[in-house]
Amino acid sequence: MNQDQAKIEVEALTIELNKYNHAYYVENNSIISDYEFDQLLKKLQDIESKFPELSSSNSPTKRVGGDITKKFETVIHKYPMLSLSNTYSKEEIEEWIARIKKSVESDIEYVCELKYDGVAIGIQYVDGKLKQAVTRGDGSKGENVTANVKTIKTIPLSLIGDYPNDFEIRGEIFFPLENFQKLNAYKRELGEQEFANPRNTASGTLKMQDSRVVADRGLDCFLYGVYGTGNLRQGHFETVEKVADWGFKIPKKENRYIEKTSSVEGVMNFIEHWDQERENLPFEIDGIVIKVNKYSNQEELGYTAKSPRWAISYKFKTERVETILESITYQVGRTGSITPVANLSAVQLGGTTVRRASLHNADQIGKLDLHEGDAVYVEKGGEIIPKIVGVNLEERMSSAKKVDFILECPECKTELIREEGEANHYCPNERGCPTQIKGRIEHFISRKAMDIDGLGAETVDALVEAKLIKNVADLYDLTFYQVEELERMAEKSSNNLILGVKASKKMPFAKVLFGLGIRFVGETVAKKLTKSLKNIEGLMSASREQLVEIDEIGERIADSIIAYFELEENKELINRLIGFGLQFSEVEKENSSSIFKDASFVVSGVFTAFSRTDLKELIENNGGKNISSISKKTTYVIAGDRMGPSKLQKAIDLGVTILSEDEFIALLNG
Ligand code: IVH
Numbered sequence: 001m002n003q004d005q006a007k008i009e010v011e012a013l014t015i016e017l018n019k020y021n022h023a024y025y026v027e028n029n030s031i032i033s034d035y036e037f038d039q040l041l042k043k044l045q046d047i048e049s050k051f052p053e054l055s056s057s058n059s060p061t062k063r064v065g066g067d068i069t070k071k072f073e074t075v076i077h078k079y080p081m082l083s084l085s086n087t088y089s090k091e092e093i094e095e096w097i098a099r100i101k102k103s104v105e106s107d108i109e110y111v112c113e114l115k116y117d118g119v120a121i122g123i124q125y126v127d128g129k130l131k132q133a134v135t136r137g138d139g140s141k142g143e144n145v146t147a148n149v150k151t152i153k154t155i156p157l158s159l160i161g162d163y164p165n166d167f168e169i170r171g172e173i174f175f176p177l178e179n180f181q182k183l184n185a186y187k188r189e190l191g192e193q194e195f196a197n198p199r200n201t202a203s204g205t206l207k208m209q210d211s212r213v214v215a216d217r218g219l220d221c222f223l224y225g226v227y228g229t230g231n232l233r234q235g236h237f238e239t240v241e242k243v244a245d246w247g248f249k250i251p252k253k254e255n256r257y258i259e260k261t262s263s264v265e266g267v268m269n270f271i272e273h274w275d276q277e278r279e280n281l282p283f284e285i286d287g288i289v290i291k292v293n294k295y296s297n298q299e300e301l302g303y304t305a306k307s308p309r310w311a312i313s314y315k316f317k318t319e320r321v322e323t324i325l326e327s328i329t330y331q332v333g334r335t336g337s338i339t340p341v342a343n344l345s346a347v348q349l350g351g352t353t354v355r356r357a358s359l360h361n362a363d364q365i366g367k368l369d370l371h372e373g374d375a376v377y378v379e380k381g382g383e384i385i386p387k388i389v390g391v392n393l394e395e396r397m398s399s400a401k402k403v404d405f406i407l408e409c410p411e412c413k414t415e416l417i418r419e420e421g422e423a424n425h426y427c428p429n430e431r432g433c434p435t436q437i438k439g440r441i442e443h444f445i446s447r448k449a450m451d452i453d454g455l456g457a458e459t460v461d462a463l464v465e466a467k468l469i470k471n472v473a474d475l476y477d478l479t480f481y482q483v484e485e486l487e488r489m490a491e492k493s494s495n496n497l498i499l500g501v502k503a504s505k506k507m508p509f510a511k512v513l514f515g516l517g518i519r520f521v522g523e524t525v526a527k528k529l530t531k532s533l534k535n536i537e538g539l540m541s542a543s544r545e546q547l548v549e550i551d552e553i554g555e556r557i558a559d560s561i562i563a564y565f566e567l568e569e570n571k572e573l574i575n576r577l578i579g580f581g582l583q584f585s586e587v588e589k590e591n592s593s594s595i596f597k598d599a600s601f602v603v604s605g606v607f608t609a610f611s612r613t614d615l616k617e618l619i620e621n622n623g624g625k626n627i628s629s630i631s632k633k634t635t636y637v638i639a640g641d642r643m644g645p646s647k648l649q650k651a652i653d654l655g656v657t658i659l660s661e662d663e664f665i666a667l668l669n670g
């Protein structure tokens with residue numbers, strides 16, 4: 001391919017990929033499979049790497065991130081980013097409407113919108129290309145976060161249709177709740193501190209230096225205003241509809257994310273609807289924004305120094321209840337981290353009975369200045385467990401004692417430590433603290449690690465209490481007779497336990513490594529390590545430099561791995577596990593390839609040539625991912641006999657490619 005041919009190809013692929021991306025993320029419509037999309041993207045990446053001069057800063061290949069911003073430059077806003085005047089009272093909204101009616105003499109139209117709880121962004125497009133994205137900052141100047149914003153899939157990099165040459169579009173970047181909860185689940189898995197709420201996390205994410213991390217987190221954006229285009233249409237509502245033609249994701253009328261009305265009742269109805277329904281939205285909102293629609297009316301009404309007179313926001317009162325802090329319990333995690341939990345007098349909040357609230361760490365208790373028996377205010381945010389947001393000081397007795405964070409582990413009485421820069425306290429008695437011992441063994445046997453059948457948390461408790469085990473290697477020394485002696489263990493269950501432990505010796509190296517519970521070594525990290533270092537000897541002898549060279553391994557993970565293997569007792573544990581025949585090297589799988597890289601499969605039904613497990617293994621060996629339920633993101637469904645009709649229908653409805661067993665094998669063989 002010469003340069004001219006490459007240029008044509010790059011342009012064609014860019015247009016095609018942008019089209020699929022828009023259909024998928026903005027219109028929720030999957031035109032091609034993830035696999036086909038990735039093949040096209042890879043093709044473009046290959047050409048760009050051969051002809052780097054053809055790689056534009058707005059290429060679809062930039063979506064995955066990779067650009068590092070060391071320092072975010074300050075940018076002065078061409079149009080100041082104002083704020084909205086706001087109120088918590090419906091009467092004030094009515095008064096605002098009455099004032100507007102008085103000062104503007106035509107029939108007024110209002111646009112009601114959601115007030116997205118995220119971070120404001122102004123994005124400039126020149127000649128149809130995303131040029132710059134700037135945060136609100138202090139309203140007159142913000143920070144240039146372009147590289148990070150480019151990773152947000154619903155924000156177009158190149159526009160389509162009859163867009164103006166140079167304009168700015170503004171909107172709100174937010175963390176969809178599903179992605180936020182996924183991120184926190186991952187943090188939990190690593191034994192790390194969870195993020196407190198979606199809004200602050202969205203804001204923090206937008207200012208991260210590595211745009212690849214931003215790309216992985218899955219932020220989203222809604223747009224609410226266009227600047228520098230003159231009046232495109234008569235009013236705001238029509239303009240918002242118009243920008244959809246250029247490729248932007250706009251709030252939909254169909255789900256009442258935006259509504260035009262000419263009456264007070266219309267506005268109130270919108271407010272009441274969302275006051276009830278906001279719990280069910282897939283993102284957080286903190287109110288409703290009401291805007292005068294027609295630009296001519298907006299111009300008449302004008303601005304105050306800080307905000308437009310033609311718009312107002314109605315903020316929801318977050319439901320907040322008062323209750324009594326009865327006590328604080330300190331939980332010990334498997335890595336020894338201590339989490340304080342508040343026990344409350346039962347109280348109703350958002351339709352559920354609340355008895356506990358998260359307190360995160362000592363700083364949080366200090367910030368709230370909690371005293372024993374305090375009357376506390378409790379709210380529900382994006383998190384499942386409610387949180388304490390303040391104290392009713394009027395109810396506090398002068399004799400009330402301040403809550404002091406515990407100094408000793410509640411389980412083993414060892415003095416707690418708190419390392420510099422860390423938010424959490426830790427119990428350092430790794431080997432002797434019964435809760436940590438049990439926690440580590442429970443983690444080792446869990447489904448995602450060694451998946452040991454016939455052994456659950458209760459049995460682990462009983463085995464530790466009976467002093468039969470104190471680490472994971474002891475499991476492999478257990479005998480049937482020892483187990484059968486335990487209370488509530490009959491012959492059959494004892495047998496199952498012994499067989500389950502034995503069967504786990506076949507588990508692959510990555511599962512064993514994850515099961516060891518090394519701090520910061522989650523499932524994905526374990527896979528990266530085993531793939532790259534091949535065996536335990538390679539891992540134990542790897543230097544910090546070697547470790548951080550591996551994809552996704554940072555300094556903190558590297559230090560934790562090195563610290564783990566420096567301990568004599570850990571080396572001894574590994575040696576015992578090797579002796580018992582567990583897998584400590586990566587087996588090069590037969591027939592392995594990466595042809596299914598990034599493709600996801602649902603295998604369902606009964607097959608003739610292969611078992612379901614065989615098929616799943618083939619998928620993984622060739623770089624694919626097995627998932628359990630069909631969504632629009634699924635690449636393929638392999639349908640066998642007796643696959644459930646509703647599942648099949650779902651695949652058809654979502655346009656997922658359905659393969660027979662033979663077609664799958666043909667695909668595998670290229
Ligand atoms: S319009 C002149 N519409 O609320 C102000 N703002 O206090 C134009 N916000 O910083 C803003 N949802 O980040 C507008 N539908 C919406 C909004 C919205 C959230 C945020 C925005 C702004 C703040 C105003």
